[in-house]
Amino acid sequence: MKNFNAVFVCLLLFSCSVIAQQKRSNLSYVDPTIGGVGLILEPTRPTVQLPNQLIRVFPVRKDALDDQISYFPLTVASHRVISLFSFMPVNGSNESALWNKKEVYNYEVLTPYYYKSELGDDGNLLEFAPSKKSGFFKVGFKGSVNNYLRLGVLNEGGEITVTDKHIITGTEIFKGMKAFFYAETDGDISQIISRSKANAKSLMVKVPKNVSFKYAISYISIEQAKQNLQKEIPGWDFKAVKNTAYKEWDKVMSQINVEGGTLAQKRVFYTSLYRCYERMVDINEYGQYYSAYDHQVHKSGRPFFVDNWIWDTYIALGPLQMILNPAKEADKINSYITMYQQSGWMPSFALIFGDWPAMTGNHAASWMADAWFKGIRNFDLKTAYAGLRKNSLEATLLPWNNGPATVLDSFYNKHGYMPGLHYGEAETVPQVENVWEKRQAVSVTLENSFSDWNIGNLAAELNLSKDQDLFITRSKFYQNVFRKEKGFMWAKDKDGKWIDDMNPKTAGREFFTENNAYTYNWVVKHDFKGLFNMMGGTKQAENKLDQLFREDLGAPKFIFWKTQPDASGLVGQFVMGNEPSFHIPYLYNYMGAPWKTQKRIRMLLNTWYTDNLFGIPGDEDGGGMTSFVVFSMMGFFPVTAGIPVYNIGSPVFTKVTINLSNGKKFTINAPASSAENKYIQSATINGTPLNKPWFSHAELLKGCTLTLQMGARPNKAWGSKLENAPPSAINVNPENYK
DSSP: OHHHHHHHHHHHHHHHHHHHHHHOOGGGGOOTTTTOSOSSSOOOOOOEEOTTBSOEEOOBSSSTTOOEEOBEEEEEEETTTEEEEEEEEEEOSOHHHHTTOOEEEEEEEEOSSOEEEEETTTTEEEEEEEOSSEEEEEEEOSSSSSEEEEEEOOSSEEEEEEEETTEEEEEEEETTEEEEEEEEESSOOOEEEEEEETTEEEEEEEOOSEEEEEEEEESSOHHHHHHHHHHHOOSOOHHHHHHHHHHHHHHHHTTEEEESSOHHHHHHHHHHHHHTTSOSEEOOOSSEEEETTTTEEEEOSSOOEEOOOHHHHTTTHHHHHHHHOHHHHHHHHHHHHHHHHHHSSOOSEEETTEEEOOSSSOTHHHHHHHHHHTTOOOSOHHHHHHHHHHHHHTBOOSTTOOSBOOHHHHHHHHHSSOOOOOTTOOOOOTTSOTTTTOOOHHHHHHHHHHHHHHHHHHHHHTTOHHHHHHHHHHTTGGGGGEETTTTEEOOBOTTSOBOTTOOTTTOOTTTSSSSOHHHHTTOOTTOHHHHHHHTTSHHHHHHHHHHHTTOOOSSOHHHHHHHOTTOOSEETTEETTSGGGTTGGGGGGGTTOHHHHHHHHHHHHHHHOOSSTTOOSSOOTTTTTHHHHHHHHHTEEOOSTTSOEEEEOOOSSSEEEEEOTTSOEEEEEOTTOSSSOOEEEEEEETTEEOOSSEEEHHHHHTTOEEEEEEESSOOTTTTOOGGGSOOOSTTOOGGGGO
């Protein structure tokens, strides 16, 4: 009997352990410190917010190695560009020394939904939890006297005001618009110390030992901010705000469930997924919003999303959200269309303060075409098309420029390429940013060739045959900058002559965007078939792709990085740390060598995406980079925006389940997947053999199961027939893959 009881207890304990493991929230794997030290450029920020919502808060410091916090913004208005209103608890008898005081921090707790730290030598406790348009700080000072909340203006001007012993309000001017906050404390403000500097008035207010500070932001008025706070945080229950935030994050983290893999891999995966919800953010304030695109307040019951760096996000973040949250992605697209209607131009980087015309290409077209052909159609295609067409034919294509076409754009339309300048030749076009960004002539040609191809396919949807012919012709412009005898994308001058002293390795922004010719050789996403032919055939293209990962830099890294500071995460000349490279490892699928894609993807993930402070190889860009990680660790990737198919890579986990918004599940089963077993031996979809290295978005939406048999040695025959390669040619009709 004793033995029976012992066995029963053991079984019960084992069952409880299994249940506990099963109930562990995916949110528990998220570590916002991952990537907190930039390898070359920017670190990640451990942002605390609700998914895609206005309030974004983080401790401001140089990076995760900095042991002092300067302040906490009441919100980030635009990722890495603008923060609004500083908040910092400080204490001390020397009031003048407190204005610029930074605080050391210890015992920091960082999650998407909650922040806690001990600040200063005394260990003052600070906690924060977010809501949609509001936030909640709790402060516990160790001492009973000389305790202050310091509130400041961060940008062009503004004013912080105490209106009674429990209420603080603020106005801040930035980038041609205003932000407002309304805040309440649960303890009396007993002293007000103000400081005016330039056009800004900041405050320190003396508060009790334990004090809570809740606030809301508005881009409309202080009164609207007050209403936002009353709707979201009417009382003083910090725990309730924290729990609500937890539930919001737990919900989105539960949409993808993985099995197998290591603890480190799960930490990388779910932290990457968390970062895919930083933006865009909804600034509709309960039925109305302020738009910087016409400087008006609009009544609307729909979200109004801002803060998108589309050059970075159309590649993987948009496609990921089209799977996870298609209705929300449609809302984001509708926001862009509204901005076009309000301003007269389709935005590029649609920020809170207006369009920021960064980078190259008309990739709102790539994003919207991708959504359309994936069945996301609850937006006005006719109006969207009008804006995309206008941007392509009437706006300047110059990087970092807005406005009408220039003489260089007229040249582009006539000759089919953006002309480059010879080294030492003076710039003659005043609209060109001539200090650092330059013309980026080859990249402008290549990226607009792709976005014009997408516009052409949208024209076909609207039965605009003449426009379709025009834009498909323009999509072939990439051919004008490929120099066959060199085997590279190459710059031409205004006379159509190659710029002979261009070096494919060292050529910078005068010809290319953030990368060199080795990367931009491969950005012809809409016509790999044509590209490979220009390279001499598929086998020659494969050899060239092999060499990309092996090619020497041609200079010491510190010299190379002087020209190419964005080229981080280097493997040969391949750049893992910058977005135009993301699709490149998958190109072996188009060449009859999918096993090389499987090998490369695993190596790149293992090398550059780790679960520590150095775990991001380049600028993360608010989901731009980590969406690549989410896709690639699951085992597939969307190479060509506008063709609704996915390339198969090598899944890190033994099982991945995506809970789709239509109630169905898409599952990837790879039961033998491991560090050694990275090669696909065979595949099935719903039990039917799959001998091609891709599948369609339509199959995914049906709730299919992709089963991959994995092994330690490559099966070079699987998916190797060129007729089974993923589609990529000028004449591909995306409708054929619905």
